Amino acid sequence: MFKAFIAWYLGAIEAGGYPLIAALMAIESSIVPLPSEVVIPPAAHLAVTTGRMSLTGIVLAGTVGSWLGASLMYAAARFLGRPLLVRFGGFVLLSEARLAQAEAWSREFGPYGVFAARLLPVVRHLVGIPAGIVRLSYGWFSVATLAGSAIWSAVLCWVGVAAGNDAALLQGDLKRLSLWLAGGVVALGLPYWFLVHRVLQRAARRA
Secondary structure, X not given: OHXXXXXXXXXXXXXXXXXXXXXXXXXXXXXXXXXXXXXXXXXXXXXXXXXXXXXXXXXXXXXXXXXXXXXXXXHHHHHHOHHHHHXXXXXXXXXXXXXXXXXXXXXXXXXXHHHHHOOOOOOOOOOXXXXXXXXXXXXXXXXXXXXXXXXXXXXXHHHHHHHHOOHHHHOOOHHHHHHXXXXXXXXXXXXXXXXHHHHHHHHHHHO
16 A cells, blocks of 8 residues: 555656645645655655656755745734634644744744744744744745755755665665654754754743
């Protein structure tokens, strides 16, 4: 079933091309929990093996899509306001305490915080909400989002190419899959723990 799903997914990406990648990354930058880690790497693998897409095009599509999705979240937060987000945020796992932390982060670090958040799991797809609430300059928000999204998409492209060159992984070797998953958890978990559970909480206390 896993191999069948992968085959179907790769076929969908190949058929949809760059517009589909951009659309999926726009969804990933919204409140919908669609990880970018399952969008970009398969597309990069497909590009290398078929030559029908380029890695540069995938990075650009991922960057533009992420910016579009983040911009929608920014606009919604800026024009709908904090009270509505507090009232309904629980439906998307955005508690009032977590929202307050994110607001403190945006106020203290501004566009630099947006850039850093685009490189982190969990918070990357929600960063547009606190930025909109605190009315961060949309121009700087866009610059930070585009820069962070481009780097993140490029990193995921590298992961997709490296994983595609791992014959054991492609054959479904569970040990190799476990190694890749463990490496991903460490690479993403450590910076998330440091920035979110230490720096962000400290910023919230000062605020």
